Amino acid sequence: MLDLEVVPERSLGNEQWEFALGMPLAQAISILQKHCRIIKNVQVLYSEQVRCSPSNQNTNQPVQVLFICRNNIDFTVIEVYDLSKVKLKYCGVHFNSQAIAPTIEQIDQSFGATHPGVYNAAEQLFHLNFRGLSFSFQLDSWNEAPKYEPNFALGLASLQIPHGAMVKRMHIYTGNNLQETKAPAMPLACFFGNIYAECVDVLRDRAGPLGLKLRLLTAGCGPGVMADAKVRSLERSIFFGDSCQDVLGALGSPHKVFYKSEDKMKIHSPSPHKQVPSKCNDYFFNYFTLGVDILFDSTSHLVKKFVLHTNYPGHYNFNIYHRCDFKIPLVIKKEGAESQTEECVLTTYSKWDQIQELLGHPMEKPVVLHRSSSAxxxxxxxxxxxxxxxxxxxxxxxxxxxxxxxxxGAPRTTGQARPESRSSSH
Known part of the structure; x- marks a missing residue:
């Protein structure tokens, strides 16, 4: 049975590992894989709804903890929905174990007084809320909703709740309201010396994309650094036609370098049979924590392509890349007005039907891409x-x-200045 420490507004874990609010899902899965001999039963559930719960998944699997991730695939809420299978403690003292039942009296003793709770008739649950932590008590066996005197709402003692009412679920989140909570900034402990992209702006002119402006987040690591640890923000720009040295100087070393063995899209070029095979292969710099791939030409070693990954569940590459929170500005001509234009921005969360309304339907049919591994x-x-x-x-x-x-993008010619150093701005 897992023995876990509860830290309101922060985490659930022990001395070996910790699930923290704001932690990327990939890191949590890495923890589960590393400790598979201890955490033996894991089930991953995905719902396109804002919130999913085991209660509506019709599952009897022996899982105890649910991580609720919203748009950014970072932990927003940690829910423990079967307290009988875990030991829980607060400030080093257990309030739930095989010997200690999580009754309302035990919660009162462990956590102290709080505001009067709220009864949800639809769920038949009574919710008792602390800052960053809430407990739900099962009330389906009660004959009526709990009664309390509002004038005497000085703590749990003022609530007329039957003796021995048991906690059914527990939630850890940030703030005072579970329904309105948002994922906090990624904790310092989750950086591990990596650099992350807070947002990525696509730079462009009227012809098309020119490059990327990345707002990066990093945290110091190593001896003598964590004593004064803080998250630092910096901006870097990279453009089509930049060299490997330009990219390495701006973003640092990639997590992986991938050499293309073949070009599966070559058949869609005007004359694929006339293209002379290259003795060298183009190669990608893979920046997994940025959600960005950068393709270099094998001959000139200059940037020729950027790939921005959204990391949506249900995709073949899900959980390999951190989500790239990009913004792509568009200038769209209005119908019937040659000189009038309308500006809009595409984001990571834009859907294809919305994009087609802005850019128009493609003239050609789509290319079907089917990914699979060699194994x-x-x-x-x-x-x-x-x-x-x-x-x-x-x-x-x-x-x-x-x-x-x-x-x-159109590659720069030899000797042509980088877009950031030109007199005109984009």
Whole structure:
């Protein structure tokens, strides 16, 4: 049985590992894999609704903890929904174990007084809320809703609740309101010396994309650094035609360098049979924590492509990349007015039907992309569809979400200045 420490507004864990609010899902899965001999039963559930709960999943699997992640795939809420299978303590003192039942009297003794609770008739649950922590008591065996005197709401003693009422669920979150809580900033302990992208702005002119401006977050690590640890923010820009040295100087070393063994999209070029095979392969710099891939030409070693990953569940590459929170500005001509234009921004959360309304429907049919590994030719998530518009390729999932956006640009000629150093701004 797991023995876990509860820290309101922060985490659930022990001396070996910790699940923290704001932690990327990939790190939590890494913890589960590392401690698979102790945490033996894990079930991953996905719902496109804002919130999912085991109660509506019709599952009898022996899992005890639910991590609720919203738009950013970072932990927003940690829910313990079967307290009989875990030991829980607060400030080093157990309030739930095989010998200690999590009754309302025990919660009062462990956590102290709080505001009067709220009864939800639809759920038949009584919710008792502390800052960053709430307990839900099962009331289906009661004959009536709990009664308390509002004028005497000085703590749990003022609530007329039957003796021995048991906690059914526990939630850890930030703030005072579970329904309105948001994922906090990623904790310092989750950086592990990596650099993350807070947001990525696509730089462009009227012809198409020029490059990326990244707002980066990093935290110091190593001897003597954690004593004064804090998150630092910095901005870096990279453009089509930048060299490997330019990119390494701006973003640091990639997590992986991937050499393309073949170009599966070559068949869609005007004359694929006339293209002379290269003796060298183009290669990607994979920045997993940025959610960005950068493709270099094998001959010139200059940037020729950017790939931005949204990391939506249900995609073949899910959980490999951190979500790239990108913004792509568009200038759209209004119908019937040649000189009038309308500005709008595409984001990571834009859906394909919304993008088509802005950019128009592609003239050509989509390219069907079916991913599979060499070890396993089956892809449980199905194919995706690639549409090309305005020097951008949108990879669309079957649920209408964007899986990735590939940006193409005209390479700079030799001696041509980088866009950031030109007199005109974009």
């Amino acid at each position: 396993n030719n089956t892809n449980p998530f199905g194919s995706t569809f690639c549409f090309g518009l305005q020097r951008m390729i949108f990879e669309v999932m079957q649920n209408n979400h964007i899986a990735s956006v590939t940006l193409y």
